[in-house]
Amino acid sequence: MKNNQKKSEKKIGGNAKFLFLVIFIYGMTALFNPALVIEALHGFVMMLEKVIPILAFVFVILMTVNLFLKPAYIGKLLGAESGAKGWAYAVVAGMLISGPPYILFPLMREFKENGARNSLLAVFLYNRNVKIQFIPAMILYFGMKYTVILSIYIILFSLAGGKLTEYFAGPE
Amino acid sequence: MKKAFLKTVSIFRTVTPILTAILLLINLLHPLLQDYYQKWFTGNYLLDPLIGAVAGSISFGIPITSYIAGGELLQKGVSLLAVTAFIMAWTTVGIVMIPLESSILGKRFALARNLVNFLLALCVAMCTVATLKLLP
Numbered sequence: 001m002k003n004n005q006k007k008s009e010k011k012i013g014g015n016a017k018f019l020f021l022v023i024f025i026y027g028m029t030a031l032f033n034p035a036l037v038i039e040a041l042h043g044f045v046m047m048l049e050k051v052i053p054i055l056a057f058v059f060v061i062l063m064t065v066n067l068f069l070k071p072a073y074i075g076k077l078l079g080a081e082s083g084a085k086g087w088a089y090a091v092v093a094g095m096l097i098s099g100p101p102y103i104l105f106p107l108m109r110e111f112k113e114n115g116a117r118n119s120l121l122a123v124f125l126y127n128r129n130v131k132i133q134f135i136p137a138m139i140l141y142f143g144m145k146y147t148v149i150l151s152i153y154i155i156l157f158s159l160a161g162g163k164l165t166e167y168f169a170g171p172e
Numbered sequence: 173m174k175k176a177f178l179k180t181v182s183i184f185r186t187v188t189p190i191l192t193a194i195l196l197l198i199n200l201l202h203p204l205l206q207d208y209y210q211k212w213f214t215g216n217y218l219l220d221p222l223i224g225a226v227a228g229s230i231s232f233g234i235p236i237t238s239y240i241a242g243g244e245l246l247q248k249g250v251s252l253l254a255v256t257a258f259i260m261a262w263t264t265v266g267i268v269m270i271p272l273e274s275s276i277l278g279k280r281f282a283l284a285r286n287l288v289n290f291l292l293a294l295c296v297a298m299c300t301v302a303t304l305k306l307l308p
Contacts, residue, residue, distance in 0.1 A: 015186065015187075015193070015275055016189045018193050019193040019196075022193040022200075023196070025197075026196065026200065029200065036200070036203060039199075040196070040200040040203065043199035047195055051195070055184075059184065063180045066179050067173065100234070101273070102191055102194060102195075102272055105276040106184070108276070109276045110183070112277060118281055121277070121281075122285050125264075125285070126264055126292075128263070129260075129263045129264060131235060134235050134236050141239045141243035141246075142243070142246075145307065146304060149300050149303050149307075150256065150296070153299050153303075154260075157292050157295060157296050160292065161285075161289060164284075165281070165284045168280070168283075168287070168288065169281040169283075169284040169285070
């Protein structure tokens with residue numbers, strides 16, 4: 001328990017250092033190009049306005065997962081014993097769940113800590129590309145045939161990507 | 173209930189500094205990158221997909237932005253192969269996100285996933301364009 005806390009504190013320290021480094025980069029950039037920094041900060045505030053409600057939603061989901069989903073159940077859905085069903089769940093969930101990856105990573109960690117396989121997490125993240133709501137835009141720019149073929153390849157290659165990621169990163 | 177709440181707070185405490193840093197970095201780099209995509213492509217059919225994948229890997233944003241950028245590149249004469257590699261890398265590889273992903277999901281996972289996805293971006297692009305050529 002104490003070890004975990006120490007590890008977590010160390011991680012927070014490392015992450016804070018990275019934040020200070022970025023603030024330093026902003027400071028240096030402001031010396032040479034203040035307009036760029038103002039534009040970046042404006043974009044950052046606008047992004048925060050969008051991200052904060054989503055983060056609040058993720059907080060609630062994470063808490064619900066912590067409260068109700070037992071590790072054994074997550075293991076059964078996305079763990080080593082999940083089999084072909086686990087791969088299918090990862091593909092479909094990746095297509096259905098919206099949101100930028102940085103919002104989904106904490107949820108992924110929760111699943112991982114409860115036994116989800118690396119391969120299935122990679123498959124889930126890859127299939128975020130096949131988004132029903134974005135398909136009309138893709139058809140508009142690239143045509144129906146291209147969109148259908150690309151979507152099929154994304155799903156197929158996501159499985160290969162999952163296997164390869166697991167090969168290099170280990171199963172859990 | 174309290175335990176679940178504290179566990180969730182602990183996750184957010186770890187994530188918040190790096191998430192803030194990444195969002196700041198994204199907004200600083202975005203204006204610098206968006207005007208230069210077209211200039212990176214050479215017209216070389218073999219080299220351009222690789223350039224597309226690299227450009228996509230260091231870019232970020234919702235997938236629809238990559239379609240718009242890709243559509244513009246296509247109109248400017250960049251090959252469909254390069255544009256597809258660009259779109260795929262944009263949505264599956266996130267070099268700027270690697271510190272965040274490493275911090276949350278582990279360094280090995282983040283590096284392996286991004287490296288594999290970079291290579292797959294090229295494979296998906298080649299397969300898609302080859303299939304399109306085969307179909308009537």
